Amino acid sequence: MPPRRMKFWGWGFEGEGATPEERTAVHKTAATKFGATTFDDTPPRAEDYTLRAPRVAVPQALAGFCSSERLDRLVHAYGKSFIDSVRIFERRVPNPPDVVAYPGGEQDVVDLLDWAASNDVAVIPFGGGSSVVGGVEPVVGDAFKGVVSVNLQRLDKVLEVDKASRAARIQAGVLGPQLEAQLRPHGVTLRHFPQSFEYSTLGGWIATRSGGHFATLYTHIDDFVEQVRMVTPRGVWESFRLPGSGAGPSPDRLAIGSEGALGVITEAWMRLQDRPRFRAGTSVGFRTFEDAWGAVRAISQAGLYPANVRLLDRVEAHTTGAGDGTADVMVLAFESADHDVGPWMARALECVRDHGGTPDMDQLEATGGHREGASGAWRNAFIRMPFFREILTPLGVLFDTFETAITWDRFGDFHANVMAALHDVMRRECGPGAIASCRFTHVYPDGPAPYFSFYGKGRPGGMVDQWQAIKHACSDVLNRLGGTITHHHAVGRDHMPWYEKQRPDLFAAALQGAKDAIDPSGVMNPGVLLPPKRQTASGAATAVR
Amino acid sequence: MPPRRMKFWGWGFEGEGATPEERTAVHKTAATKFGATTFDDTPPRAEDYTLRAPRVAVPQALAGFCSSERLDRLVHAYGKSFIDSVRIFERRVPNPPDVVAYPGGEQDVVDLLDWAASNDVAVIPFGGGSSVVGGVEPVVGDAFKGVVSVNLQRLDKVLEVDKASRAARIQAGVLGPQLEAQLRPHGVTLRHFPQSFEYSTLGGWIATRSGGHFATLYTHIDDFVEQVRMVTPRGVWESFRLPGSGAGPSPDRLAIGSEGALGVITEAWMRLQDRPRFRAGTSVGFRTFEDAWGAVRAISQAGLYPANVRLLDRVEAHTTGAGDGTADVMVLAFESADHDVGPWMARALECVRDHGGTPDMDQLEATGGHREGASGAWRNAFIRMPFFREILTPLGVLFDTFETAITWDRFGDFHANVMAALHDVMRRECGPGAIASCRFTHVYPDGPAPYFSFYGKGRPGGMVDQWQAIKHACSDVLNRLGGTITHHHAVGRDHMPWYEKQRPDLFAAALQGAKDAIDPSGVMNPGVLLPPKRQTASGAATAVR
Incomplete structure (x- = not known):
């Protein structure tokens, strides 16, 4: 077990969290917007929780890599969603796993699954534990004698790098930074940067069809998978390593998105990219949301494939510090390892201007622009956001997000209906002052992936109920209007x-x-x-x- | 049933075929290379064949769209592979379908499958019938009372066009030209051009994971599918219409490539593109094959996404008239509906020169270049090739192709081994003078899809045996060295x-x-x-x- 220990009650590892400055800022906002005042600064302690006794014990042969220690069980009791946070702060952990396994290699996984399958013990694969949809929560029905969570953290190596094909064979338990650190000496990168990058794993990305940070083209983990190796209760599933194939339905595409319901992904050959050397980035203001998404649509259909073409509505821009709330903001960036991206950006800016957008040309002239100005502000907020949950929850601020995808022809009405439903249920559940915003995380030629964020005043002891009412109302609308229930957060238990x-x-x-x-x-x-x-x-x- | 009738003994519709000039040229080549002299010019006639009596008859309710006529059964007895051609010319049709159905709408398909499933009658979905892998051949084992082939040709309409999202809802039985003709007034195109384009259908493309003509990025039908509707024996399967989703393993990706083994695809929402307006194309000569594929690799990894970056080895270039046999030839082209592709081509030409390539700058200066010079010669040969089979087979010339995909790190050895095995088995089976060549049909950042063609002298009455020996030898090598058994021709019965x-x-x-x-x-x-x-x-x- 590695020296760094995951926080069971918040984002990241023990010792990590919001800075004092961030904490002050979040407090101030919460007080201003929601009248939040009380705040107990003390982090939850493991001894605060009453856990039921483990219901099963592994046999001697497996005991060497398994634990039923309190802290291990606490860490694996929840993911990192809003209701996970609420229940942790409410000191409620009714369903901890009975055992946590830390296999040291694939044979350990095989042995564990053999035992579990023969003994009616449920198995929950656990990568970084950053699920926000109940994907790793040990709620498995009444047909099992117990639950074992399988933490893949010891399978954290890049095993082979093939520079010619730009691909690597990688163990599934590697966290984002560990992975990139092992690839860097070879001059290559997976270039897959979900928001959870630091605290999620390759296996988790594959199992949940993770969407990377980039807005177009090669950003989904689906497209980076060259081969998958997965341990199932009936043995090992391994596909051929191929750049392309038309041999029947893709085996990999059945493993991708299987969310641990078919097996434990143990390693994969992944497609890599050269490290980008050329960059151009800026942000663009728009007078209306319609103009803004019209510009996004034009760029997405132009065959330019920007690394980023992210739209923040004016509320989202304001709450993240990327704007003053008077304009909708597009974050636009191109990257390449091979060539100057000037012609690409020039054509994208034409599309932008065709739709009434005003690009920040100073930012564009700066060093690449992708970490400057509004883009940089948004990027920083994006990465730090998950740390704010552990401040906001005990302050009684209800904060969550959901995301979907929809075709362009339906987007206008869809957006209006979803925002109306969200405002409506927030008003009912949280009273006045609730904030709701929308951004695009990914953009396709045939439609965007809108991502909705909302903040409201929580009721003491009632935040799970409030959340459920909001989740149901919004999910019903998404489903009724033909949007997907999840674009890149997976199904888990929450979306079933x-x-x-x-x-x-x-x-x-x-x-x-x-x-x-x-x-x-x-x-x-x-x-x-x-x-x-x-x-x-x-x-x-x-x-x- | 439409006025145009499919040829049961060759490519295309009745009345279509090689021109007199093409015929003369093929004869001459066959005589020179293989000493082929005999040639019976008479096309096979339906009355040449002895077909077993239909073993099943459909009930009255289905009879209105079903036929057991000799010509219908002959047309659906084979696909268009080499051994299909040989057996047709040998007047051997041991396994015709008992019934051919021409459903007029989805309900007909539902009713037909209900009847078939309840009566142990095998069902073979049939689009354009252009399978070259035995995908539509009624050889189904001994557990069925009969076989019905389901020809979707009456489901040939574009039902809706959504210009905003650039997508259309399209019936599965539409042939390529019918489809494009219906899209053209809307200024959009599916831009999916497999070699079989004129004689294959949308449903067939989806069921077989068809690869289009373009070499990189958006060319596979897999990536164009937004939604699938499929009739199965248990009812209709229909996915949400979405630009992207992360909700579990993709249902569409299980239907894509299902080759009729799960159901009959009846319609799909497909992603479209604007019609290209900007083009730049040329061909490039290389002194060595290694230089040539090095350049292809560099371009494929540069993020330029050419419409074409097809490599023809010097033998392939020579046999198709794209070269004189002294150089390997790259066919290189960019297309865009949105912007001048000059900067893209300029950078690709740098990659080419870095690898010792000599681009044909005259061709580049011509109108777009994609139908000029070596590129144009190759393109014409590519499209006309399938018509030559019906001349070559009765001349006793064995001619077939197979394709695969492999990562770049393995390609050099792989290519050498496959070519050696192919030459070896051709020499054994066909004697001296056999010709074998390689081109790339598709290129990925992590590897190419090499396509091998071979010609040799056939033994009268022995061409199926010869072909089987060659097929087995080459397929064994592909499989042993980790290449896929099919990149875009599907599995069918031949590749099982x-x-x-x-x-x-x-x-x-x-x-x-x-x-x-x-x-x-x-x-x-x-x-x-x-x-x-x-x-x-x-x-x-x-x-x-």
């Missing part, structure tokens, strides 16, 4: 009701059939993607179809 | 032995589980992707696992 409405029923049947074939006892992350098997009246466990 | 070695065993189990759930009687295209269910000693049909 809407995921079940969204996916084709026959795909659900097919996926259940696939799972039954490779996880016949149904122990892999039960309740995620498919309903958990249930205890019958006779005491036998059956799969729910 | 190597596909079964290539895919993870547990993926096979998962796919069988998925199929069992939505096609419980196993009637959908039996023997493709999964082994067909078999008749047991007791007479009951069981699935083979």
Whole structure:
């Protein structure tokens, strides 16, 4: 077990968190906006929690890499969502895992799954634990004798680098910074930077179809996977390592997004890129939101493939310090390892001006511009945001986000309806003063991925109920209007009701059939993607179809 | 049934074929290279064939759109591969479908599948019938009472065009030219041009993971699919229409490449593009093959995304008239609907010169260059090639191709080994004078998709055996060295032995589980992707696992 220990009650490792300055600023905002005043500065301590006794114990052969220590169980009891934070601060942990396993290699995973599958013990693969959708929460129904969380952190090596193809074979438990540090000496990068980059793993990215920081083209983990190796209860699944293939439905695309419900991803060959050397970036102000997204659409359909073409509505721009609230802001950037991106930026700025946008030319002239001005402010807020949760929650500020994707033809009405529903439910649940905003995290030629953020005043002891009301109202609207229930945060347990409405029923049947074939006892992350098997009246466990 | 009738014994529609000039040229080459002299000019006639009587008849309710006429059964008895051609010319059609259905709408497909699934009748979805891998051949094992081929040609409409998102809802049976003709008035294009474009359908492209003509980026049908609608024996599967999603494994990616083994794709929302207005193209000569593929690799990794960066080795260049056989030739082109592609081409030409390439600057200066010089010669040969099969086969010339994909680090050895194996088996099977060549059809940052062509002297009555020996030898090498058994021609029945070695065993189990759930009687295209269910000693049909 490594020296750095994950915080069980907040973002990152022990000792990390908001700076004093950030803390003061967040306090001030919370007080101004929501009248929040009380704040207990003391971080939760492990001894604050009453945990039920472990219900299962691993056999001797597995004991060397398993733990039922209080702190291990606490760290693996929740992900990092808003309601995870609320429940941690409320000292409520009803479902800790019984065992936490830290396999040292693939054979440990094989042995663990053998034991779990033969003993009705549920298995929850755990990468960085940064799930915000209940993906790693040990709530698995009543058909299991216990739960083991499998933390892959010891599988943290880049095993091979192939410079000619720009690819590497990488263990699934590696965190973003560890991964990039191992690639840097070779002059290559995975260039996949989700917001959780520092605290999430390659395996987690693949299992959840992670979306990177970049707005267009090569940013989704899906497109970087060249080969997957996954341990299932029936053995190891390994695809050929290929740049492209048309041999039947892609095996990798079934593993990608499987969220631990089919197996534990242990390693993958990943496509890399040369480290960018050329950059151009700026931000652009727009008088209306319609103009702004019209410009985004034009750029997305022009075949320019900017690294960033992120739209912040004026509220989002204001709350993140990227604007004064009088204009919608586009963050625009190009990057290349190969060539000057001037012609690309020049054409994008034409699109921008065609739609009434005003680019910040000073910022563009600065060194690349991507960490300057409004873009830099937004980028900093984006990275620091998750640390603010542990300040906001005990202050009684309700804060969460959700994201979706929709085609351009439907976007205008869709956005209006979602914002209306969000404002409406926030007013009902949180009273006046609630804040809601929208940005685009990713943009496709056929539509954007809008991301909604909201803040409101929480009710003491009622924040989980408030959140549920908001989540249900907004998810219902997304689903009814044809948006996806999740664009890059995964399904987990939180999104299951809407995921079940969204996916084709026959795909659900097919996926259940696939799972039954490779996880016949149904122990892999039960309740995620498919309903958990249930205890019958006779005491036998059956799969729910 | 439309006025144009498909040729059952060759490429295209009745009345189409090689021109007299092409015919003369092919004859001359065949005589020079292989001493081929005999040639019976008479096309095969339907009455030349003895077909077994239909083993099943559809009920009255389906009869209105079904046929058991000789010509319908002949047209659907084979695809368009070399051995299909040989068997047709040998007047051998042992496995015609018993019935050919021409559904007029989705409900017809639903009704047909209901009947087939309840009556142990195998169902083979049939788009343009251009499969070169046995994908539509009614060889389904012994567990079925009969076979119905489902020709989707009446589902040939673009149903909706969404200009804002650049997408359209399109019926699956539409042929390439029909599709583009319906999109043209809207100023958009699917821009998916496989070699079979004129004689293949949207549904076929999706079912087989078709690769378009373009060499990089958006060319695979996989990336154009926004939503799929598929009729399965258990009902209709329809995904949400989304620009992007992270909600579990992609349902669309299970339908894409399903080759009719899960259901009949009836329509899809497809991503479109604006029609290109800016073009730059040329061809580049290289002194060595290593220099040439080094340049291709550099361009593919530069983030320039040319529409074409196709490498023809000197033999391929010579046989297609794109070169004199003294140089390997790169066909290089950029296209855009939005902007001048000069800066892109300029940078690509730098990469080319870095690797010792000599671009044809005259061709570049000509109108766009993509239909001029070596590029134009190659393009013409590419499109006309399939018509030559019906001349070459009766001349006793063995001619076929196979394609794969491999990462760059392995490509040099891989290419040498595959070419050696191909030359070796060609020498054994066809004697001296055999020709073998290689080109790249698609290029990825992590590797190329090499495509091998071969010609040799056939043995009268022995060409199927010769082909099988060559196919086995080459496929064994591809598989052993880690190349995919198919990059864009699909698995069909011909590639099953190597596909079964290539895919993870547990993926096979998962796919069988998925199929069992939505096609419980196993009637959908039996023997493709999964082994067909078999008749047991007791007479009951069981699935083979």
